[in-house]
Amino acid sequence: MVSALRNITINSLNPFELATFWSTVLGLPLNDDDFPGDPEAVIHLDEHQVLLFVTVPEAKATRNRIHFDVQPTDRTRDEEVARLLGLGAVQIDDRRRPDGSGWVVMSDPEGNEFCVERSQAEKA
Numbered sequence: 001m002v003s004a005l006r007n008i009t010i011n012s013l014n015p016f017e018l019a020t021f022w023s024t025v026l027g028l029p030l031n032d033d034d035f036p037g038d039p040e041a042v043i044h045l046d047e048h049q050v051l052l053f054v055t056v057p058e059a060k061a062t063r064n065r066i067h068f069d070v071q072p073t074d075r076t077r078d079e080e081v082a083r084l085l086g087l088g089a090v091q092i093d094d095r096r097r098p099d100g101s102g103w104v105v106m107s108d109p110e111g112n113e114f115c116v117e118r119s120q121a122e123k124a
Contacts (some may be wrong), residue, residue, distance in 0.1 A: 003032040007052040008045075010112065011060075015053035018110050022051060024087055025070065060111045068114040069103070077104065077118045084116065 012018040016034060019041035023030050026043065034041040043051040072080035077096075081104050085091065092113060093105035100122060103115045 005049060007050050009052045009054055011056040012053045012110055013056070014110075015039065015055055015060060019043055019051070019053040019109065021087060021089075021109050022053075025084065027045070064113050069117055070114060071117045072119045075119065076122055077116055080119075081116050090123070 003055060009087070010018065010022075016036045016038055019030055019034065023043055028043050028045070031042040031044070040056045041053045043053075045051060070080070081091065084106060088109045089106045090106060091106050095105060095115075096102040100118065103117050105115055107113050118122075
């Protein structure tokens with residue numbers, strides 16, 4: 001027997017706003033029944049797994065123990081970083097190397113860290 005990963009739950013002060021940010025980053029829609037002010041919001045990753053954003057009363061206080069690594073599918077890493085900054089992300093650290101490898105550490109609008117890797121085309 002094994003367990004299946006069902007929800008990836010993200011604590012948030014404003015689930016709808018944070019889910020909207022990640023919906024735009026990932027190009028995946030929110031549930032049709034999610035609205036501003038709701039105590040939770042959902043993005044379906046596939047038919048079995050979801051990102052679940054839930055309300056908590058306190059702001060993020062320490063570094064994430066788990067984070068997302070995202071990889072652009074139709075642009076370069078640098079273009080994706082610029083797009084994410086425009087969506088409200090913040091660049092925290094630049095781990096890009098002169099040979100083109102590495103990544104950029106960013107945070108979403110509530111301070112959750114994530115990394116932007118090179119696209120597959122850039123790795124080729």
